[in-house]
Amino acid sequence: MALPLGLGSIFNHAREPNVSYRLDKKAKTIEYTTTKQIDIGDELCIYYGSDDKLWFPMQGDSAIHPRSSPHEESEPLPFGLPVDIEDDSMNGTLKNNPVAPITTKPLFEIVKMLSQEEQEEATGMPITTMKPNQVDVWVVDVTISSLMKSLMNIIKKNGFDTDELKHLKRLKSDCTGKKTMIVTSADTPEALLPQLPNGVGSPYVIQVPKRVANSQEQLARKNTLWPVNYNPRILADEHVWSPEEIGWLKSGIDVAFGAALQAKDAGELPIGVHIKPPPGEIGPVVTTCDARQASGHPLRHAAQVAVRQIAELRSRIEADAAERRNGAAYLLTGLTIFMSHEPCIMCTHGGNRRL
Incomplete structure (x- = not known):
């Protein structure tokens, strides 16, 4: 609660x-x-x-x-x-007052931060850049169509019909009529592959897409490598980190960890905090650490010390009327906080833009 x-x-x-x-x-x-x-x-x-x-x-x-x-x-x-x-009577009493409909933008914006793999699968990326999003599999060429059923039975009997390959079509046909079937992941040593019936070629390794296609563009690109299943879904707004943002993030983490190590060397709890504005913006910057041991105060958490220092910095610079009115100068509003440890409930009420 x-x-x-x-x-x-x-x-x-x-x-x-x-x-x-x-x-x-x-x-x-x-x-x-x-x-x-x-x-x-x-x-x-x-x-x-x-x-x-x-x-x-x-x-x-x-x-x-x-x-x-x-x-x-x-x-x-x-x-x-x-x-x-708690008693059941703990309810609001304004039930008879009509609630006027309010149409406005959502209070929270969902932003999906893409991993390196997802970035390389983003819209517009050519198939040649998808190497990290490919996986090696054992395949065989099948020249006799009647062998398909017996080959599938062999695959299931040996436990090769695993979830990690569920996103792939088992069979691929080319314009010449040649059929190629996936046997299992290339993680399986060749010596452990089962005996295959006559009319089935020797197993060899190829690369196939690692994940299902979530858009028509992904489907078209991935199918050039190997046919995959299509699973459209509603995606959150995608934000791809730029190299500048990644460098900014890494530097913030490094500074926070450095502060934690300095605190440890000083006999303090090894918790470090670094606060700075988003890349390209101007704002206060603070680096500090936990102070519970030195101060003898149980509430001198690193985040609380940092909030106090930010307040002191902002009090020296008179905020303009617009900042005071919309709360831009309140606590850590508009700033990003980097911490070496997850904050407690008390320390999460800093109004920071991003943790």
């Missing part, structure tokens, strides 16, 4: 909220819903509970007695409570 409760903590408290919530104990989820049209400049607020239960004083509306709240009977979000003891 840490993440959904963390999301709930983003909303400020209000006696007349515009965000409601619904707790599902079995699924251990909280669903947040806007209860009216949200206009530009509106603040998203939620009802935490009656004023006497809050850990902060309400300002500006002391004339309203806490007991007059229309949401007095609703329970607050279960901050700090185990999920298995």
Whole structure:
């Protein structure tokens, strides 16, 4: 529940909220819903509970007695409570208010980062660049069509009909009528290949595509090498890392690991952090490490130390009005953080662009 409760903590408290919530104990989820049209400049607020239960004083509306709240009977979000003891009444109470439809772009953008193999199979890449995406297999030429069935039985009997070759058509025919059949992966030594019937040629090794085709263009390219199955799917927006971006990523990782090693040599926990703006952009740069041992403070995690240093850097440079208004200068907004270790839940609330 840490993440959904963390999301709930983003909303400020209000006696007349515009965000409601619904707790599902079995699924251990909280669903947040806007209860009216949200206009530009509106603040998203939620009802935490009656004023006497809050850990902060309400300002500006002391004339309203806490007991007059229309949401007095609703329970607050279960901050700090185990999920298995939460009451069923912990639900938002704004069920009767109509929710205006809001049409906008999705909050999150799905970007698929391509591996080296996928980059070489990307649209427009010629077949000659696909060497890493090919695999060696044993094949045989079959001159007598009636032998196909017995040959398939031999393949299945010897366990050569494996999933790693399921994306390939078993048989290939050329314009002369010659038929070639895949026997098994070339990882199988030739000495372990089974005895083949007369009329079947000697096994030899060729290269075939390593994966199924996901587009018509891939299908056409791969079929020139060996017929493959076609499995169209909805692909996320593909981002191919440029050499400059790859160098930028590697340098960030190297700096973070270097900071971790320096911390280890100093007797500190070996956790390093490096923060910098995206390639081609200007912004604060910080390199630091864990400080729990030196400070004697259990919350001086490396990420927390880095966030503090970024805040100090940004406080020295007055942010313009636009940055203050849209939150561009908030915590690690717009920056990329490189860490030698996975951050804890507390350290993930930095507002960074990418980790």
